[in-house]
Amino acid sequence: MKVRILVRLKPGVLDPQGRAVHHSLDSLGFAGVEDVRIGRLIEMDVADGTSDETLTKMCEQLLANMVIEDFAIEKLDGQKEPA
């Protein structure tokens, strides 16, 4: 089962990297960019039937830092597995 984990800074946590990239986009002449925030995409291939609970634990214990980040889990196949 393919799983995508999207790890993002929590709303309100300053993202200096996003701010620098925003500034660069402005410099390149792209108008109308309101905000840029940078996260991390983790793609995993896990055993079919891996539970949401297990995936959540993986995120909480390692893949995301819960002090500053949120995560979203997206299963790309194996959707027929009971959640």
Place this chain on the structure above:
Amino acid sequence: MAFRAAVITFPGSNCDRDMAVAIEAVSGQPALRVWHGDADLPDNLDFIALPGGFSYGDYLRSGAMAAKSPILRAVVEAAGRGVPVLGVCNGFQVLTESGLLPGALMRNAGQTFVCRTVDLEVANTSSPFTTGFAQGEHIRIPVAHHDGNYFADQATLDALEGEGRVAFRYADNPNGSQRDIAGVLSANGRVLGMMPHPERAMEPAAHPSLGGADGRKLFENVVGALVAA
């Protein structure tokens, strides 16, 4: 007097030797060297140091992989028994990632790697690490980091300040840290994480810009506090 200290080395640590030399210079005893893959710490330790560097290449997040290494379980357990633990720079990042200290170290607000000697204000004088300093005393210690921007939510920051757990503050904040925090203590004061490198300030230099011995005091505090205890 016996003073058994251990310095943990992770793949990518680069201040472990300096840390060991600093401990040995003050305690007069060899610091034990422990590899990250070891499951157990030496017995009867008086002090554990997590050095600076780029453990595991800073993969995922600075300190994240080291915080899950086998030896960290033993470090967390030792900290639970009250063994003093010092984490410097990457060691501080490992301590926050392991949950021994609150908060997180984010990318510097200015995006750049900061490498210079900074002025620190001593904000706590009751821990084994800070007992020999005067409240409000200013000391000069080098920093060298890219991810030293201390972040915690407002409630955590209020609690840290209310409980006197901010050990050091930057006089001139180099990295955007919340409330100028350079070092924080655990609730029992026996775990200290700090971005500045005391092990790089061990000897008086010919000119203040070349260094100083303010870091040595921190190690003298630890050794002195434990011998007195």
